[in-house]
Amino acid sequence: MRSPFEVTKAVDLDDPQIERTYVAFKGRERAIVDPASPMPQFLTGVKGGGRTHLMRHFSFALQSSRQKRPLLEIQTDGYLGVYFRCSGLNGSRFTGKGQSSEIWATVFSYYMDLWLTELLLATVVDIDSCEPWFGDAAALVSDVISGVVGSVSARMSNPHAPLVQAKEDLAALRAELDWAINNAAHTGRLEVSIRSNPGELLFKACQAVGRLPGMKNVTITFLADEYENLTEEQQIYFNTLIREKEAPASFLVGGRSWGIKTHKTLSAGEENKRGSEFDVLAIEDAYARDPKEYEAFCRHLITLRLTDFDLSAGEAQKWIARLSFESDDRFLSNRLAAVLSKYRPWERPYLARLGAAVRSVRTEAVARGVVEAVALPDCPLVEKLAVLRFYQLWSWGRDPSVETARTARHWVEPLLSGEQGPELDNFFRQRKSDAVAQIYNDANRQTAYAGFSELVAMSGFLPRSLLMILKYVSHWAEFHGEDVFGGSAPISERALSEGVRDAAKWYLADAKPLGTDGEECEIAVTRLGRYLQAMRYSDKPSEIDITTFSSNLHAISGEALAVLNRCLDHGLLAEVRGGRSSRNHGSTHRKFQLHPMLTPIWGLKPGRRGDMTFTTQTVEAIFSPAVTELAFSRARETLEVALNAPFGGAIDTREPLF
Amino acid sequence: MVVEYSAFRRSRVSLAQLPAQHFDLFLSSFNDSFRVSALADAVTASRKAWIIHDEYRYAREELPPGDLVRAPQSVAPSESWVEVLAHFGGEDGLAGLRVAIDITGMMRPHIAMLPFALKQAGAREVTVYYSDPESYVAGERTRFTKGPVARVGLIPGMEGAHTNRPSPRDVLIIGAGYDDSLVKAVADDKPNAEHVVLLGLPGLQPHMYQESVLKLERARESIRDFRPASRSFAPANNPFATAHVIASRVASMGAVDHVYLSAVGAKPQVLGFSWYYWCDAAGGNSSFVHPFAERYERDTSNGLSMIHEYVLELDFVRSLGPPAALNASFG
Numbered sequence: 001m002r003s004p005f006e007v008t009k010a011v012d013l014d015d016p017q018i019e020r021t022y023v024a025f026k027g028r029e030r031a032i033v034d035p036a037s038p039m040p041q042f043l044t045g046v047k048g049g050g051r052t053h054l055m056r057h058f059s060f061a062l063q064s065s066r067q068k069r070p071l072l073e074i075q076t077d078g079y080l081g082v083y084f085r086c087s088g089l090n091g092s093r094f095t096g097k098g099q100s101s102e103i104w105a106t107v108f109s110y111y112m113d114l115w116l117t118e119l120l121l122a123t124v125v126d127i128d129s130c131e132p133w134f135g136d137a138a139a140l141v142s143d144v145i146s147g148v149v150g151s152v153s154a155r156m157s158n159p160h161a162p163l164v165q166a167k168e169d170l171a172a173l174r175a176e177l178d179w180a181i182n183n184a185a186h187t188g189r190l191e192v193s194i195r196s197n198p199g200e201l202l203f204k205a206c207q208a209v210g211r212l213p214g215m216k217n218v219t220i221t222f223l224a225d226e227y228e229n230l231t232e233e234q235q236i237y238f239n240t241l242i243r244e245k246e247a248p249a250s251f252l253v254g255g256r257s258w259g260i261k262t263h264k265t266l267s268a269g270e271e272n273k274r275g276s277e278f279d280v281l282a283i284e285d286a287y288a289r290d291p292k293e294y295e296a297f298c299r300h301l302i303t304l305r306l307t308d309f310d311l312s313a314g315e316a317q318k319w320i321a322r323l324s325f326e327s328d329d330r331f332l333s334n335r336l337a338a339v340l341s342k343y344r345p346w347e348r349p350y351l352a353r354l355g356a357a358v359r360s361v362r363t364e365a366v367a368r369g370v371v372e373a374v375a376l377p378d379c380p381l382v383e384k385l386a387v388l389r390f391y392q393l394w395s396w397g398r399d400p401s402v403e404t405a406r407t408a409r410h411w412v413e414p415l416l417s418g419e420q421g422p423e424l425d426n427f428f429r430q431r432k433s434d435a436v437a438q439i440y441n442d443a444n445r446q447t448a449y450a451g452f453s454e455l456v457a458m459s460g461f462l463p464r465s466l467l468m469i470l471k472y473v474s475h476w477a478e479f480h481g482e483d484v485f486g487g488s489a490p491i492s493e494r495a496l497s498e499g500v501r502d503a504a505k506w507y508l509a510d511a512k513p514l515g516t517d518g519e520e521c522e523i524a525v526t527r528l529g530r531y532l533q534a535m536r537y538s539d540k541p542s543e544i545d546i547t548t549f550s551s552n553l554h555a556i557s558g559e560a561l562a563v564l565n566r567c568l569d570h571g572l573l574a575e576v577r578g579g580r581s582s583r584n585h586g587s588t589h590r591k592f593q594l595h596p597m598l599t600p601i602w603g604l605k606p607g608r609r610g611d612m613t614f615t616t617q618t619v620e621a622i623f624s625p626a627v628t629e630l631a632f633s634r635a636r637e638t639l640e641v642a643l644n645a646p647f648g649g650a651i652d653t654r655e656p657l658f
Numbered sequence: 659m660v661v662e663y664s665a666f667r668r669s670r671v672s673l674a675q676l677p678a679q680h681f682d683l684f685l686s687s688f689n690d691s692f693r694v695s696a697l698a699d700a701v702t703a704s705r706k707a708w709i710i711h712d713e714y715r716y717a718r719e720e721l722p723p724g725d726l727v728r729a730p731q732s733v734a735p736s737e738s739w740v741e742v743l744a745h746f747g748g749e750d751g752l753a754g755l756r757v758a759i760d761i762t763g764m765m766r767p768h769i770a771m772l773p774f775a776l777k778q779a780g781a782r783e784v785t786v787y788y789s790d791p792e793s794y795v796a797g798e799r800t801r802f803t804k805g806p807v808a809r810v811g812l813i814p815g816m817e818g819a820h821t822n823r824p825s826p827r828d829v830l831i832i833g834a835g836y837d838d839s840l841v842k843a844v845a846d847d848k849p850n851a852e853h854v855v856l857l858g859l860p861g862l863q864p865h866m867y868q869e870s871v872l873k874l875e876r877a878r879e880s881i882r883d884f885r886p887a888s889r890s891f892a893p894a895n896n897p898f899a900t901a902h903v904i905a906s907r908v909a910s911m912g913a914v915d916h917v918y919l920s921a922v923g924a925k926p927q928v929l930g931f932s933w934y935y936w937c938d939a940a941g942g943n944s945s946f947v948h949p950f951a952e953r954y955e956r957d958t959s960n961g962l963s964m965i966h967e968y969v970l971e972l973d974f975v976r977s978l979g980p981p982a983a984l985n986a987s988f989g
Contacts, residue, residue, distance in 0.1 A: 092811035185815030
């Protein structure tokens with residue numbers, strides 16, 4: 001392996017690797033969910049939050065690796081984790097083929113009972129192989145199984161291993177079902193013999209296992225991963241199991257938020273209620289409640305990867321520090337001087353554009369005077385802020401004159417001596433990031449991203465995204481000939497920028513749903529990104545570090561709302577809790593943030609500060625699949641006209657648009 | 659039974675050579691490609707019929723004259739084949755007939771089901787044609803699906819048996835072509851399986867292998883173990899070699915819980931996956947997984963460079979009896 005970040009998905013790790021790379025959030029084993037809880041739980045979220053890693057950590061295979069005596073570990077833990085992936089059921093088999101949905105619902109429920117009971121027995125057989133249950137204890141379990149499904153095979157192949165025999169009997173019944181289900185596609189007939197009532201086999205088997213010596217007070221928790229692979233009808237049956245569950249059985253269900261399709265049950269049409277029949281938690285919400293703990297969690301996770309790659313703990317910490325820019329003053333003078341080195345001071349692109357803007361409304365002499373008045377060649381950042389101040393004054397109605405330029409310069413100059421008052425200090429802190437991004441953009445350079453904290457923020461509480469960023473960054477650094485894991489110099493700005501951008505593109509491709517739904521989402525977030533980009537890189541951004549918008553959504557079309565909700569479900573947008581109060585009416589607007597992983601595509605900052613209020617027309621232009629690209633471009637141009645000098649020529653394009 | 663795939667007959671013919679053989683029935687999937695119509699014109703047969711796939715979305719007035727039979731867009735190609743073959747007598751309708759089929763324009767799920775469907779209709783031996791294009795209309799950027807993949811699922815009737823373990827060892831063998839979105843979709847659907855990518859080498863044309871590799875790069879993050887060393891290769895125009903390579907690869911893997919097959923590359927390669935499935939894997943722990951799209955492009959190629967002829971001996975197709983060895987696994 002050329003990088004410790006090569007493997008980014010839990011499915012690519014074997015059991016020992018899962019255990020070796022496991023990090024407990026907040027340092028507490030059950031800080032997110034409790035696998036021993038008798039209350040069924042849904043662990044949801046978008047891709048990459050670490051659900052599968054956590055659920056496999058709770059599985060018996062990993063429980064047994066933590067103790068020489070697995071039964072002792074189970075007793076200590078208070079639960080037995082029976083892990084399975086719903087994708088293994090290949091749920092698409094249970095549909096069509098000339099059969100009614102009622103028939104398939106019946107067959108699926110029987111298949112699911114066999115599947116889960118077989119898994120339970122396989123787990124119990126594993127325990128038995130380490131610490132055999134002697135005498136009649138094991139036979140009692142197999143008796144219960146045969147009591148429910150009857151005699152399966154005429155000849156017992158394992159008379160001295162009743163648990164193995166019971167497991168094989170269930171496997172045989174399931175294989176018959178596989179065959180019948182497959183062949184129904186060719187024959188149009190589905191001939192199966194259903195031997196138990198829904199749930200009966202599973203819960204009786206759980207109770208029998210619970211009576212085995214050493215299993216008292218142990219919860220048998222079925223860890224159902226990849227739940228989104230079940231259809232709505234199949235989830236209704238699983239919900240029924242959750243509702244009708246009998247101790248010691250319990251369930252921990254892992255799946256993507258959009259994949260939890262229903263909480264309905266077959267129990268007289270009742271719906272499971274959150275808090276009564278189940279709890280639900282999105283894993284990234286658990287991280288988001290404590291961003292500092294999340295950063296510490298990420299630091300621990302990365303350190304483990306690096307030490308597993310043969311770096312010492314100290315070297316690992318130093319490597320993380322190498323993700324930062326080289327040290328610089330607070331005006332980033334060295335970095336920005338390098339970015340602008342190809343221009344002579346008076347030819348810096350933002351000064352040239354300023355001159356052109358003034359020239360379009362005043363004389364050449366005034367334009368030259370304005371540029372000379374704001375020029376601070378030794379400190380590009382303060383110079384850029386002086387230009388921004390000039391544009392602000394202009395947009396507020398001041399004459400674009402040399403006098404106004406001098407006012408702007410005098411306003412920012414105290415920064416150089418460190419004598420600024422609170423208002424200027426605030427202006428500097430708020431506007432610095434956008435000004436730096438604009439200087440890069442003006443110089444045809446990609447916006448720079450660096451520092452472990454910024455990369456963690458960019459991951460949007462999805463650890464896999466952080467791993468992907470580091471994977472791409474290390475690839476690019478290696479490509480540029482840097483000594484990525486052996487050297488001591490900071491990882492280059494170029495490798496960081498390119499890596500972050502590649503990771504962002506990966507995220508967009510990976511997170512969007514399949515099919516037309518996904519195409520519509522991609523178009524919508526691309527439009528949103530371009531719209532916010534137009535704001536950030538304008539002469540006078542009306543919001544700071546913009547990635548967020550709010551809207552009342554009152555008159556939005558159903559089509560646009562559907563796309564917006566789909567973007568939320570799939571982690572392309574995040575909703576900000578609490579929304580925001582409307583500036584005019586006191587009502588609450590819903591507030592949405594472009595997912596931080598996507599921000600580098602449009603040179604935006606991953607954090608959340610400014611918030612732009614979108615009209616219904618703007619929301620439609622971005623999210624409605626019915627709005628053409630041309631119509632969206634016009635909406636964006638309207639914004640550009642309003643935010644760029646000479647500021648007066650805003651055109652209302654709403655009529656031609658809609 | 660070990661199937662000796664290299665013993666199956668295949669050859670190359672020119673358009674001029676085609677009339678030398680006479681068939682009782684010739685079937686071809688209609689689309690706008692020159693190579694499809696040219697081949698259909700050249701074949702001599704007592705009866706010729708066009709299969710009209712719903713996925714191409716032809717309007718009635720766009721269809722050619724003559725014997726037309728609709729292949730309904732269906733989740734289950736087995737059901738679609740039943741409707742098509744009902745026009746030719748249904749069960750045993752093809753018994754004793756000399757049948758030829760051009761798969762150039764055929765939907766991939768239909769090719770996957772083709773050997774079994776023909777055997778069910780009573781055929782014992784069928785000649786299959788495929789015509790190579792000179793090039794694709796947009797080179798390696800050619801997309802064969804029109805619009806995105808709508809869903810990924812097992813092809814009904816090719817679903818096999820399934821073992822049940824917490825962490826099963828599954829394998830997904832992907833026959834890859836130009837359309838990286840199809841490769842990505844199917845790899846994303848089976849993220850837990852070991853991924854084996856089978857590429858056509860040599861390609862249908864000399865430049866096509868490199869172009870496929872370039873396109874595959876775009877699905878890199880979805881494919882587990884992207885290293886070139888983990889790939890398999892078989893000539894893109896030789897289904898029997900493809901079947902042989904798959905059989906060898908599966909045999910070399912040792913104990914495996916389930917083998918998923920997905921052929922999204924050139925049509926002869928799809929036929930090779932299908933031929934392996936029906937001769938070697940049907941009824942066992944193997945299934946065919948496919949990324950279904952709503953629509954397909956009607957014309958993706960330029961010209962006709964060569965015609966391939968494959969003879970399918972359908973006695974080799976396995977019957978789907980009850981499970982002999984319950985819960986059996988490979989190796």
